[in-house]
Amino acid sequence: MQRAAYGLAQAVAREVKSIRKLAGASVTVLAGKGNNGGDGLFAAAILARRGMRTTAVLAAPAVHQEALAAFVAAGGRVVQLEAGNAEELAVLSAGSDCIIDALLGTGARGGLREAPAELVASLQELRPRLVVACDLPSGLDANSGEVHWPVLDADITVTFGGIKAGLMADPGEGCAGRVELVAIGIERSLESISPELRRLTDSDLGTLLPKPGRRAHKYSRGVLGVVAGSARFAGAAALSVHAAALAGVGMVRYLGPQSAAQLVLARTPEALWETDHSGRVQAWLLGSGVDGEEQLQRAKEAGALALADDLPVVVDAGALSLLPERCPAHWILTPHAGELATLLNSLPSTGEVKVTRDDVESRPLHFVRQAAEQTGATVLLKGATTLVSSPSGVVFNQSEGTAWMATAGSGDVLAGVLGALLAQAAESIRHDDGAYAALCVDPADRWAALAAVAASVHGRAGALASADFDGGPITASAIAEAVPRVIGSLSAEYDPTRP
Numbered sequence: 074m075q076r077a078a079y080g081l082a083q084a085v086a087r088e089v090k091s092i093r094k095l096a097g098a099s100v101t102v103l104a105g106k107g108n109n110g111g112d113g114l115f116a117a118a119i120l121a122r123r124g125m126r127t128t129a130v131l132a133a134p135a136v137h138q139e140a141l142a143a144f145v146a147a148g149g150r151v152v153q154l155e156a157g158n159a160e161e162l163a164v165l166s167a168g169s170d171c172i173i174d175a176l177l178g179t180g181a182r183g184g185l186r187e188a189p190a191e192l193v194a195s196l197q198e199l200r201p202r203l204v205v206a207c208d209l210p211s212g213l214d215a216n217s218g219e220v221h222w223p224v225l226d227a228d229i230t231v232t233f234g235g236i237k238a239g240l241m242a243d244p245g246e247g248c249a250g251r252v253e254l255v256a257i258g259i260e261r262s263l264e265s266i267s268p269e270l271r272r273l274t275d276s277d278l279g280t281l282l283p284k285p286g287r288r289a290h291k292y293s294r295g296v297l298g299v300v301a302g303s304a305r306f307a308g309a310a311a312l313s314v315h316a317a318a319l320a321g322v323g324m325v326r327y328l329g330p331q332s333a334a335q336l337v338l339a340r341t342p343e344a345l346w347e348t349d350h351s352g353r354v355q356a357w358l359l360g361s362g363v364d365g366e367e368q369l370q371r372a373k374e375a376g377a378l379a380l381a382d383d384l385p386v387v388v389d390a391g392a393l394s395l396l397p398e399r400c401p402a403h404w405i406l407t408p409h410a411g412e413l414a415t416l417l418n419s420l421p422s423t424g425e426v427k428v429t430r431d432d433v434e435s436r437p438l439h440f441v442r443q444a445a446e447q448t449g450a451t452v453l454l455k456g457a458t459t460l461v462s463s464p465s466g467v468v469f470n471q472s473e474g475t476a477w478m479a480t481a482g483s484g485d486v487l488a489g490v491l492g493a494l495l496a497q498a499a500e501s502i503r504h505d506d507g508a509y510a511a512l513c514v515d516p517a518d519r520w521a522a523l524a525a526v527a528a529s530v531h532g533r534a535g536a537l538a539s540a541d542f543d544g545g546p547i548t549a550s551a552i553a554e555a556v557p558r559v560i561g562s563l564s565a566e567y568d569p570t571r572p
């Protein structure tokens with residue numbers, strides 16, 4: 074607890090010092106009855122000894138006794154939160170330079186209630202200057218990222234021992250601000266426990282991104298078959314094929330109506346327009362912008378071929394309704410929240426109660442796992458944070474994008490990038506050359522890891538494209554155009570001397 078409190082106090086001191094002198098600056102700790110409150114009070118005691126004016130708002134009649142004693146001994150002021158004074162204490166707290174949210178930690182069941190809930194709701198409206206959450210924002214479920222409102226949005230969350238899943242999955246991630254990890258000496262015992270959520274780092278991405286060997290040719294690089302677009306949604310075909318080409322695929326075979334093919338070829342003359350399914354491919358991309366019987370039929374036939382030949386498939390948008398009874402893990406479904414709800418409702422194993430888009434947005438981690446488990450596929454759930462669940466339940470989570478990416482066609486670009494990576498990497502995934510093993514990715518979870526690479530490349534490309542316009546808006550086409558730069562710079566991170 075002392076290590077946790079020390080780490081928390083250091084972070085608060087550093088942040089406050091970046092705005093004003095520490096001595097004389099004020100901090101208010103909101104302390105709950107459990108150990109989380111104890112951490113907050115111990116941290117505030119350290120800050121009081123460093124000359125800060127400290128106030129503790131006690132949210133329960135009895136709080137951590139030793140921590141409270143240390144806080145009082147250090148000169149801290151104590152006020153008791155009661156039924157009638159929540160608003161008054163919210164105004165008092167909002168006046169301080171920093172608020173430490175130590176109401177609830179990992180031991181919480183459900184969210185804040187009564188006076189603490191009132192306090193936090195009022196504080197949120199008063200827009201405090203700086204909020205540092207102790208371990209996690211109070212009201213957030215550490216394991217699922219589910220949020221029980223009200224929650225005080227943190228600028229920084231100082232978390233202990235390991236980054237909790239709930240800090241990396243929406244909607245929790247959206248409340249946590251920047252997450253900083255403080256080591257408290259229990260990490261070794263955590264190593265044996267497989268992490269709930271995993272985020273790939275720059276060098277992981279560099280390691281997993283496929284690279285052409287010196288003697289590569291276009292067929293050995295991987296060919297992607299694409300059934301996307303339709304007369305109505307021709308743009309989806311053009312975007313996904315172009316993105317696949319920019320993500321380094323050896324070749325694209327496009328299957329679709331002539332009107333869409335014309336647009337595809339005008340945009341990407343490198344692609345081939347095929348009128349039947351006879352050309353060999355290493356992976357399929359099915360569904361983006363697919364509409365109408367004829368194109369759905371093409372997607373269905375390609376899906377059947379993929380099953381027969383054991384080929385990996387990206388299943389997007391229109392093709393999500395064409396799943397076999399049980400998918401292999403190398404079928405990667407790419408729904409957004411609404412599509413995931415529809416998909417779950419179409420599965421006999423979901424049961425009577427219908428899942429809504431809101432349900433998925435409130436508990437994305439839960440539902441992405443459920444979909445992967447029920448379908449057998451790898452499921453990539455799109456959103457501000459993208460979650461990829463392997464059917465084993467291991468989840469990767471990437472969140473490098475920008476909200477400007479919420480624009481039409483952005484998902485088609487992601488599908489193209491993922492298809493391109495699948496076509497290139499299918500062989501090396503099946504016969505790992507050591508890259509996945511080096512990153513401790515189980516064989517069963519390699520498809521999910523590669524899908525996470527695609528999500529990460531896509532998110533970074535969006536951020537880079539927006540940065541080109543000083544953080545301004547972007548089109549889906551601009552995301553695609555930035556993909557080669559992202560792959561180039563990440564590949565440079567790859568250190569071939571890694572074990």
Ligand SMILES: NC(=O)C1=CN([C@@H]2O[C@H](COP(=O)(O)OP(=O)(O)OC[C@H]3O[C@@H](n4cnc5c(N)ncnc54)[C@H](OP(=O)(O)O)[C@@H]3O)[C@@H](O)[C@H]2O)[C@@H](O)CC1
Nearest residue numbers: 074077107108109110112177178179180181182183184208
């Ligand atoms: N190795 C470790 O684990 C380390 C842990 N550390 C720290 O400990 C924190 C976890 O501490 P914790 O277990 O005491 O839980 P925490 O959330 O502070 O309080 C739970 C208490 O609150 C109550 N309560 C529950 N739900 C409630 C609600 N909705 N609304 C109101 N009350 C509610 C419940 O009481 P009950 O409902 O049973 O009366 C229970 O007694 C963790 O986040 C980290 O900061 C670090 O020091 C480093 C090492």
Ligand SMILES: Nc1ncnc2c1ncn2[C@@H]1O[C@H](COP(=O)(O)OP(=O)(O)O)[C@@H](O)[C@H]1O
Nearest residue numbers: 455456457474475476478479481482483484485
């Ligand atoms: N707020 C956001 N922040 C970051 N990325 C986002 C955000 N909203 C959406 N995205 C990303 O943009 C893409 C949108 O895909 P999708 O909903 O399928 O759009 P479309 O069907 O128009 O192509 C996904 O990759 C998603 O992760």
Ligand SMILES: [K+]
Nearest residue numbers: 174177209211
């Ligand atoms: K907290």
